Amino acid sequence: MKYYITTPIYYVNDVPHIGHAYTTIAADALARWNKMHKKDVFFLTGTDEHGAKIMQAAQKKGQSPKEFCDSVSAQFRDAWSSLDIEYDGFIRTTDPLHEAAVRQLLTKLNEAGDIYKKKYEGMYCVQCEKFLMPGDLNEDLCCPDHKQKPVTHSEENYFFRLSKYQDKLLELLSDPAKAGGIGIYPDGRRNEILGKLKLGLEDISISRAKLEWGIPLPFDNTQTVYVWVDALINYISALGYTAGDKKFKTYWPADLHLVGKDILWFHSVIWPAMLLSCGIELPRRIFAHGFFTIDKQKMSKTIGNVISPAQLIERFGVDASRYLALALFPFGADGDISWDALTERYNIDLANNIGNLLSRTITMVGKYFTFEVPRVEAGKNPYAPKVQAAIDVLRETNELFTACEFSRILEKIQEAVDIANELVETTAPWKMAKEKNPDLEKVLFSLLQILGLITVYLYPFMPKTAQKIWQAIGQKDKLAGVDPSGLKDVSMLTFPSAKEKLGPSQILFPRI
Numbered sequence: 066m067k068y069y070i071t072t073p074i075y076y077v078n079d080v081p082h083i084g085h086a087y088t089t090i091a092a093d094a095l096a097r098w099n100k101m102h103k104k105d106v107f108f109l110t111g112t113d114e115h116g117a118k119i120m121q122a123a124q125k126k127g128q129s130p131k132e133f134c135d136s137v138s139a140q141f142r143d144a145w146s147s148l149d150i151e152y153d154g155f156i157r158t159t160d161p162l163h164e165a166a167v168r169q170l171l172t173k174l175n176e177a178g179d180i181y182k183k184k185y186e187g188m189y190c191v192q193c194e195k196f197l198m199p200g201d202l203n204e205d206l207c208c209p210d211h212k213q214k215p216v217t218h219s220e221e222n223y224f225f226r227l228s229k230y231q232d233k234l235l236e237l238l239s240d241p242a243k244a245g246g247i248g249i250y251p252d253g254r255r256n257e258i259l260g261k262l263k264l265g266l267e268d269i270s271i272s273r274a275k276l277e278w279g280i281p282l283p284f285d286n287t288q289t290v291y292v293w294v295d296a297l298i299n300y301i302s303a304l305g306y307t308a309g310d311k312k313f314k315t316y317w318p319a320d321l322h323l324v325g326k327d328i329l330w331f332h333s334v335i336w337p338a339m340l341l342s343c344g345i346e347l348p349r350r351i352f353a354h355g356f357f358t359i360d361k362q363k364m365s366k367t368i369g370n371v372i373s374p375a376q377l378i379e380r381f382g383v384d385a386s387r388y389l390a391l392a393l394f395p396f397g398a399d400g401d402i403s404w405d406a407l408t409e410r411y412n413i414d415l416a417n418n419i420g421n422l423l424s425r426t427i428t429m430v431g432k433y434f435t436f437e438v439p440r441v442e443a444g445k446n447p448y449a450p451k452v453q454a455a456i457d458v459l460r461e462t463n464e465l466f467t468a469c470e471f472s473r474i475l476e477k478i479q480e481a482v483d484i485a486n487e488l489v490e491t492t493a494p495w496k497m498a499k500e501k502n503p504d505l506e507k508v509l510f511s512l513l514q515i516l517g518l519i520t521v522y523l524y525p526f527m528p529k530t531a532q533k534i535w536q537a538i539g540q541k542d543k544l545a546g547v548d549p550s551g552l553k554d555v556s557m558l559t560f561p562s563a564k565e566k567l568g569p570s571q572i573l574f575p576r577i
């Protein structure tokens with residue numbers, strides 16, 4: 066089965082920050098989880114490079130727009146490789162393949178009779194790249210997001226008959242279970258979109274008259290394609306839509322578009338309407354995550370509280386950064402991030418809990434069994450119910466992956482760690498050793514088993530760390546190749562023969 070997952074493509078007028086990383090880490094975890102389930106996964110990300118904002122940013126730096134885009138787009142790729150993001154495709158809207166797809170799609174929209182020309186005058190916010198309605202402005206008559214006065218802008222543009230698709234969209238978005246319907250999640254966000262849809266849809270302008278840094282319209286090269294229309298097409302251009310590529314046939318429609326709540330309207334209304342007009346299948350699911358503030362303040366360059374992936378990695382390391390980004394609050398909700406909260410969580414979940422469980426387990430295997438892996442015959446382990454309890458908790462995460470409830474998955478993983486730690490507390494292996502209790506071997510074997518199972522679930526979030534734990538407890542196969550579907554027992558673990566030894570204990574997460 067195939068699984069096509071996308072992040073938004075990021076504007077190159079900004080360098081990578083924790084907001085971009087948030088969506089990308091989540092998508093990577095889902096991609097890895099689905100790869101473990103042997104699905105044929107295509108995970109797409111990329112950069113959005115046209116428009117006035119980007120032209121201005123390039124001018125400020127004294128660079129040509131293309132030079133500027135090349136350098137920032139590379140910074141995104143570097144950020145993703147530093148965070149161990151394993152994407153399958155990276156699309157740039159300046160790629161010739163993308164530009165060709167945009168021209169082809171615009172031609173189709175036009176041929177469908179969905180494009181017309183109209184004079185338009187309105188208040189335009191350059192930062193948002195969109196016209197604002199009077200009701201959108203704040204009390205100073207500025208854009209509420211950018212605190213800048215919009216400019217009055219009048220031009221003759223091409224329009225897309227979005228209004229034509231209102232009823233169809235209402236029908237398709239209302240019932241995710243319906244064939245061909247789109248699932249919008251979380252439910253609250255779907256209701257917001259439906260509420261807005263019911264108020265009516267206006268046609269939207271899809272071109273700009275004077276903008277040079279954009280893709281010329283195929284039917285009027287004095288105008289360029291509106292950046293949002295250009296950008297949305299990335300999801301099919303990257304699959305080689307125009308080239309008649311096999312990739313498009315294999316992976317489209319998208320199984321999941323992951324987006325921030327700020328751009329849900331574009332993805333759940335404008336994008337599907339464009340696809341309907343062209344007779345292309347619709348994406349199956351769109352999940353909108355919340356926004357976070359930093360120390361209760363909006364993240365902004367002016368406030369100077371922007372956190373970069375590099376800063377996170379410097380403090381916590383790669384895998385802990387990935388873990389922490391998704392651990393602090395539910396993915397669908399808004400939340401707050403602070404260095405203190407991140408550090409506290411790091412110490413509790415990673416240093417004290419998971420890290421400590423591994424190091425104490427290996428230390429005990431070393432001390433009591435000279436590092437030889439204990440063996441216990443199946444059916445003869447009095448602590449098997451504890452292992453089963455961990456399996457039951459971990460199994461509950463399967464649905465949570467589908468629902469993008471990452472923080473709850475991580476909580477479940479911690480619950481499984483707690484089960485192992487409790488087993489240590491209640492059996493007190495140090496006493497058992499003194500008393501030469503033969504069950505000591507069984508306790509340690511059970512701990513290794515629980516650690517192994519936890520590791521399978523930890524892998525999508527912390528790929529390198531999980532692989533280290535996997536090796537530390539003597540597992541031989543490559544962890545990425547383990548298929549956790551249908552987890553019922555410990556059969557996915559293979560321990561070495563009793564003669565083999567584990568390596569020395571290691572500290573995965575030094576306390577901060």
Ligand code: MSP
Nearest residue numbers: 073074075076084085113296297324325355356357
């Ligand atoms: N280029 C468009 C997307 C086009 S997709 C066809 C865009 N780019 S962006 O660079 O502005 O990226 C924004 C992404 O980062 C959004 O998904 C947004 O929700 C996310 N975030 C930016 N700041 C954020 C927070 N403070 N919190 C959470 N996510 C944030 O929009």
